[in-house]
Structures are given as structure tokens and as C-alpha cells.
Amino acid sequence: MRSVPKWVLVSSGCAPVALILGWLVAASLQGSPYDPAAQTISVLAAPGASGYWVMTGAFVVLGVCHLLTAWGLRPAATPGRVALAAGAVSALAVAVVPAPSSGGSLGHGSVAAVGFTVLALWPLLAARTGDAVPWALRPVPSLGATAVMALGAAWFMIELHQHGMAGVAERAVTTVQSVWPFVVVLSCFRSAAREDRPARLVRR
Template sequence: MRSVPAWALVSSGCAPVFLIMGWLVAASVQGPPYDPAAQTISVLAAPGTEGSWVMTVAFIALGFCHLLTAWGLRPAATAGRTALAAGGVAALAVAVFPAPSSGGSLRHGSVAAVGFAVLAAWPVLAARGGAAVPWALRPFPSLGATAVMAAGAAWFLIELHLHGVAGVAERAVTTMQSVWPFVVVLSCLRASPRDDCPT
């Protein structure tokens, strides 16, 4: 019997779908005033903007997906599961503390920064050693995933500071962060019965 429940594949697979569909639909509702290359995803959920509820719902759905996946991903090290769950809580907090339509917000910025950090760190924190460990939970792929996410987060901060293509950078890193849990769950479920994920 596999140690990762099948519903974890659904929760992890829905995370990127909710996120990407959320920003696509919200941006289409806002129309030309919104520049997806330069403006962040959070701007789509700013109070008073058209379709802000769409992105808010997407953040909430993403948060619950991460929480459920962390709960079901028993083969991962506890520190990694905790970090993934913290990323889910951060997504919920982003919905509670939305970015303003103009200017900055310390609360929103702090919550978003924590979310980026824990979601970048969770793969390496979830890694385990041993021949029976699924490939996506092995140290080298986990370290690679964390390195790519950290580099993406750094790129986003640079673009934000330079008033460049922050929207492109943010979408790249958040897509990676939302897809990786699905990859990990899939690698566990694809493990052969004799190489079941350790509990």
C-alpha cells in the first residue's frame, strides 16, 4: 500500500491550476489597465479593482491545496511538510492582507516574503536519504528545486526594484513553487510496491 493518499495528487495538481487560472481570469477582467509583464499577481487582488475577488479566491484555493498536500505527503521529512504547510498559510494570509491598488503594504509584503521563502525552502527540507526514497524527495533533485526557486525569487526582487518585468519573474517562480508539490507526490505514487515511500 502506498503511503501517499491518492487525493494528494488532486490537491497538488489543483494548486497550479487555481493559481494560473486565477491570474489569467482576473487579468482579463481588469483589461488593458493591468500590465501582466510589469505588475505583480497581488495587484489583481487589490481592493477596489475589477475582478479582485477572482484572485482572492485563487489565493485561498492555493493555500488550502498546499495545506492538504503537506498533510498527505507523509514520505517527506517533517520539516519540509511543515514548510509547505506554512506556504499554504502564507497564501491564505496574502488573501487576508491584499496589496493596495497603489503603493506598498508592510503586512502584505511581509506575508508574501515569508511565502516565497518557505516555498523555496520546502523541497530541500523535505529531502530524505535512502535507495527506496522516490527521486523527487532525494537530496540532489530537492536541492536543485530549492536552488531554482531561490534564484527565481531573487530575479523577482531585482525586477521589482528596477521596475522591470516583475510580473514575468513572479509568474515564473510561483508556477515552479506550485508545480513542485505535484511532481513530488507523483514521484511517490509512481514508486513500485517494493520501493514504497518510507513512512
């Protein structure tokens, strides 16, 4: 099984940190008119919003982190790495095509929908079979991750359509999507450590 560079721990670990800190800081700058339970993260990155640069910067950092992780996650199947990279590009596109300060936007909505879709699919597409495959890249955990993300995205769309708790649903699904690459990377390092232990014993 191909090894994962140590710097991928940094790129995958920084992704959820950047996203969560971004929406927390941007929401605090936006103040009381913003309702995090009902309003989406994209509202924080709308032109004219008080936290515009903070949330936009968070999207950029998220996209760059996912790109680096996709590049370095060598044990994952190639289609999954491509899907993760596509999710990274979608995050960058969200920063370039922000939501309007009021009303909807077909361009922003389309980019966000593509991002939700590819980031939900990448765990399943990255799955591999074999005894040496890290736990988080095996078919069952990968299918479980994709199912959770797909259900979360569906929940978000329902809440958005019903003008309900869209902010809560979006934060839940985006948190899972940003954390899962870090979980996969940790499982790769754990698997590599198990494989390396017998080799060290033999050398002794």
C-alpha cells in the same frame, strides 16, 4: 516508505491550475490598464480591482491545496511538510492582507516574502536519504528545486526594485513553486508502484 493517499494527487494538481487560471481570468477582467509583464499578481487581488474576488479566491484555493498536500505527503521529512504548510498559510494570509490599490504595503510585502522563502526551502527540508526514497525527495533533486526557486525569487526582487518585468518573474517563480508539490507526489506514486510490482509477482 509510507504511502501517499490518492487524494493528494488532486490537491497537489489543483494548486497550479487554480493559481494560473486565477491570474489569467483576473487579468482579463482587469482589462488594458493592467500590464501582466510589469505588474504583480497581487495587484489583481487589491481592493477595488475588477478581478479582486477571482484572484483572492485563487489564493485561498492555493493555500488550502498546499495544506492538504502537506498533510498527505507522508514520505517527505517532517520539516519540509511543515514548511509547505507554512507556505499554504502565507498564501491564505496574502488573501487576508491584500496589496493596496496603489503604493506599497509592509504587511502584504512581509507576508509575501515569508511565503516565497518557505516555499523555496520546503523541497530541501523535505529531502530524505535511502534507496527507497522517491526521486523528487532525494537530496540532489530537492536541492536543485530549492536553488531554482531561490534564484527565481531573487530575480523577482531585482525586477521589482528596478520596476522592470516583475510580473513575468513572479509568475515564473510562483508557477515552479506551485507545480513542484505535484511533481513530488507523482514521484511518490511511481516509487510505490515499483515497490508493489515485485510483491505482486511473489503472490502469483
